[in-house]
Amino acid sequence: xxxxxxxxxxxxxxxxxxxxxSHPPHVCEEPVLVGETFIDDFGCSIYGSVLHDGGRFRMWYxxxxxDYDGSDSLAVACVESxxxxxxxxxxHGLMERDGSRDNALTNLPFHAPSVLxxxxxxxxxxxxxxxxxxxxxxxxxxxxxxxxxYYTAHSPDGxxxxxxxxxxxxxxxxxxxxxxxxxxxxxxxRIALKHNGLSAGQFRRRFFTAQWRxxxxxxxxxxxxxxxxxxxxxxxxxxxxxDYYGLSWIFxxxxxxxxxxxxxxxxxxxxxxxxxxxxxxQGAVDFELRYQLERxxxxxxxxxxxxxxxxxxxxxxxxxxxxxxxxxxDVGDRTRLYFTGTRERHGWSGADVDxxxxxxxxxxxxxxxxxxxxxxxxxRLLGARADLLEYIDLLAEPLTHDKAAGLVLNxxxxxxxxxxxxxxDGDRNALDGYTFEDCDGxxxxxxxxxxxxxxxxxxxxxxxxxxxxxxxEIESGALWAFSFDR
Numbered sequence: 347x348x349x350x351x352x353x354x355x356x357x358x359x360x361x362x363x364x365x366x367x368s369h370p371p372h373v374c375e376e377p378v379l380v381g382e383t384f385i386d387d388f389g390c391s392i393y394g395s396v397l398h399d400g401g402r403f404r405m406w407y408x409x410x411x412x413d414y415d416g417s418d419s420l421a422v423a424c425v426e427s428x429x430x431x432x433x434x435x436x437x438h439g440l441m442e443r444d445g446s447r448d449n450a451l452t453n454l455p456f457h458a459p460s461v462l463x464x465x466x467x468x469x470x471x472x473x474x475x476x477x478x479x480x481x482x483x484x485x486x487x488x489x490x491x492x493x494x495x496y497y498t499a500h501s502p503d504g505x506x507x508x509x510x511x512x513x514x515x516x517x518x519x520x521x522x523x524x525x526x527x528x529x530x531x532x533x534x535x536r537i538a539l540k541h542n543g544l545s546a547g548q549f550r551r552r553f554f555t556a557q558w559r560x561x562x563x564x565x566x567x568x569x570x571x572x573x574x575x576x577x578x579x580x581x582x583x584x585x586x587x588x589d590y591y592g593l594s595w596i597f598x599x600x601x602x603x604x605x606x607x608x609x610x611x612x613x614x615x616x617x618x619x620x621x622x623x624x625x626x627x628q629g630a631v632d633f634e635l636r637y638q639l640e641r642x643x644x645x646x647x648x649x650x651x652x653x654x655x656x657x658x659x660x661x662x663x664x665x666x667x668x669x670x671x672x673x674x675x676d677v678g679d680r681t682r683l684y685f686t687g688t689r690e691r692h693g694w695s696g697a698d699v700d701x702x703x704x705x706x707x708x709x710x711x712x713x714x715x716x717x718x719x720x721x722x723x724x725x726r727l728l729g730a731r732a733d734l735l736e737y738i739d740l741l742a743e744p745l746t747h748d749k750a751a752g753l754v755l756n757x758x759x760x761x762x763x764x765x766x767x768x769x770x771d772g773d774r775n776a777l778d779g780y781t782f783e784d785c786d787g788x789x790x791x792x793x794x795x796x797x798x799x800x801x802x803x804x805x806x807x808x809x810x811x812x813x814x815x816x817x818x819e820i821e822s823g824a825l826w827a828f829s830f831d832r
Contacts, residue, residue, distance in 0.1 A: 347756060347794065347827040348600040351637050351728040353646060356828075358815060360730065360738040367731045368635050368654055369826065371720040375661050377687065379407070379433050381713035384444040385423060385451055387412035388705065389713030391686045393458040393520065394422065395672040396430070403430040404504060405684070406461045406475075407717060409451065411443065412709050416701065418519075420484050422454040422477075424504060430677060431719070438505050441486065454499060454507040455479050455487035458592075460523035460672040461504065462535060466560060471500040475507065476514075476523040476537060476558070496521050496539055498558065514563045515556065517541050520592040523558070524673035528599050529641055534559040538593050538604070539566060549626040551589040551609065569645060570606065570636070579651045585610035591631050591692075594670030594683060596727065602638040603727055604645065605654065605670050605683065607631050609692065628693030631667035632656045633685075637728060648728075655720065657687075663716050666690040679793055682721045688714055723793055725756045729826035735819070739770075742805070742814040743830045751805045753797040753816055756827035757788060763822030764789045767797045769806065772813035777806060782819060794829075805830070 348356065352366040381387045389410035396405045409423040421441070427433045441451040456477025464474040479487075480494040488509065489497070495513025520540045527533040535558040542551055554566030572589040580588035588610050596603040611629040633655040636645045657668050664687020671684040708714045730738055743751070757765050765788040769780035784799040796803040797816075805814070818825055 347598070347725045347754065347829045349598050349603065349637075349725060349728050349827050350730055350825055351601055351639070351646075352648075353639055354601065355639065356741045358739040358741050361732075361736040363734055364730050364732055364736045364738055364820075366648060366728070367824070368648060368652070368728055369722055369726045371655065371683070371722040373655070373660065373720045374718055377663060377716035377718045378431055378684070379405070379425065379717040381410070381709075381716075383435065383449060384412050384446075385409045385421060385449045387709045387713060388414040389708070389715035390423075390717050391419075391669065391715045392671045392684045392717045393669065393686070395459070395461040395524070396675055396682075396684050397461065397463060398430075398675060398677065399463065403427040403433075405433065405717075406452070406454075406459055406504070408458065410713060410715065413444075414705060414709070416705075417483065418457045418478075418480075420455045420457055420479060420487070422452050422456055422459045423450040424452050425450055430675075430682065440505065452505045452507060453487060454501075455484040455489060455509065456497070456499070458520045458522070460521060460537075462523060462525045462672075464500075464525070464535075466532065467500070470502045473501040473504040473507075474535065475499045475501070476521055476535070478518050478521055479509070480518075494518060498563075514558075515539055515566055519551075522593060522595060522670075522672040524595040524597070526595070526597045526602070526641075528597060529557065532559075536595060536597075536602075537563075538569070538595070540590075540592065541566075551591055553590050553593060570604075575651060576608070579608075580610040583610055585629055586613055587611045587626070589626070592669060593636075594685075595673040596681070596683075597673070598725070600639075601728075602641060604636045604638070605674075606634045606636050607669055608634050608653075612691070628691060630657045630691050631669060632658075633668050633670070635728065660687060661718075663687055663689055663712075664718060667692050669715075676724055677721075679724050680721045681724050681727070682719060685718055685720060686715050687718050688716075690714055723756075723826075725793065725827035726758075727826070729824050730820075731824040732820040733822065735821045737817050737819045738825065740816045740818060740828060742816060751830055752803045753805065754794050754829045754831075755788065755797060755818070755825060756793050757795065757820070757823060757825045758791045759789050759821070759823030761822075763820075765821075765823055765825070766819045768817045768819070769799075770815040770817055772815070774815065780806065 391408040393408040459477040553570040666688040669686040
């Protein structure tokens with residue numbers, strides 16, 4: 347289905363009272379994965395991916411060990427689940443830690459690993475990963491070249507990995523990648539990678555995007571750069587400035603949605619003069635939604651750049667900051683996003699505290715980072731809401747007399763509300779038999795409801811040279827997604 351958002355090319359018009367909104371997710375109160383072994387006692391971060399493969403869920407996550415020394419972790423664990431809620435830690439026997447190989451570690455030496463299934467690859471390269479690594483720090487791993495940067499690797503089973511010569515791209519830290527089946531013929535991996543550096547005299551994080559397919563990668567293109575509107579939104583929340591810490595991909599046949607991890611900076615209060623470099627390194631991380639109407643186009647935001655999920659509103663274990671998986675996952679009639687929640691704000695380790703003592707305490711209490719789950723009804727992420735009686739005009743795909751099609755809506759109404767549809771020609775004249783009075787109407791909550799006129803869901807055949815417009819009338823409700831293909 348097509349996710350409805352402001353600027354969608356199939357929106358021809360709408361009434362003045364229609365408001366573009368986002369749908370809030372449901373957040374599980376308890377984390378689904380907490381550190382409990384030597385390899386992840388200091389924390390579990392979904393700097394990684396969750397896939398539903400072969401009837402089971404598999405999660406690749408960043409494991410922060412009990413003896414964490416303050417440097418970036420390059421350890422990637424893989425756990426399994428039947429339902430995506432209760433996870434088991436298989437012993438893969440690949441990497442020795444604390445004198446034992448009885449752990450869930452893979453031999454993938456990446457920080458912020460993204461794992462995907464490559465539909466074009468041979469069996470021995472079925473799994474594809476992207477991540478950052480520094481060969482000099484990857485003790486015990488095999489990396490064919492010595493330069494740090496963003497690399498890719500392949501695997502037959504998601505456990506035994508071969509890192510390919512690289513790096514593909516320079517820079518370091520967070521990278522998220524996922525397979526977009528609608529990116530050109532056959533799909534492609536879409537990648538967001540972080541560039542750190544000074545901007546306007548301040549340290550800023552910004553993101554570039556690239557693509558990969560069949561062993562070929564594109565050059566990164568600038569996509570997310572903090573601007574004055576981001577800083578204004580940060581100041582409205584009591585912070586001083588903002589930048590982008592990462593993003594999680596959500597693909598559809600129409601718009602692409604990114605859950606952006608907005609890092610709102612706090613001032614370096616409580617620091618000594620020699621630690622003023624920590625400016626831009628402390629603060630909370632919240633989730634916002636951004637969307638791209640066409641692949642390769644501009645990234646847009648909802649009016650006012652509201653939070654989709656604010657860390658301050660989360661359960662106690664996630665009020666310091668939020669960091670998402672590489673991409674969302676459709677499971678039945680809901681979409682899931684696994685995320686990392688932290689109790690501490692970002693940058694706590696750079697403050698004037700005894701970090702060794704604090705690390706030891708955190709390792710004894712489930713770690714500094716835990717993995718949680720949020721979900722929402724499928725295709726119900728962005729939409730248009732009517733508090734009273736409003737309408738929105740949608741342009742249908744070209745139709746002919748020999749092609750039957752239908753209009754399917756993802757919509758919801760409040761008590762007493764309803765949704766009706768009239769079909770119009772290009773001159774905005776109603777077609778006989780397809781007026782509002784002919785429409786059976788919809789009330790309640792529907793994820794994929796066919797629109798019917800006097801019991802029939804068929805659309806009229808129209809010459810391809812003429813337009814067919816669906817005027818959707820919404821009374822006290824919302825339209826979230828649509829499709830002209832049954």
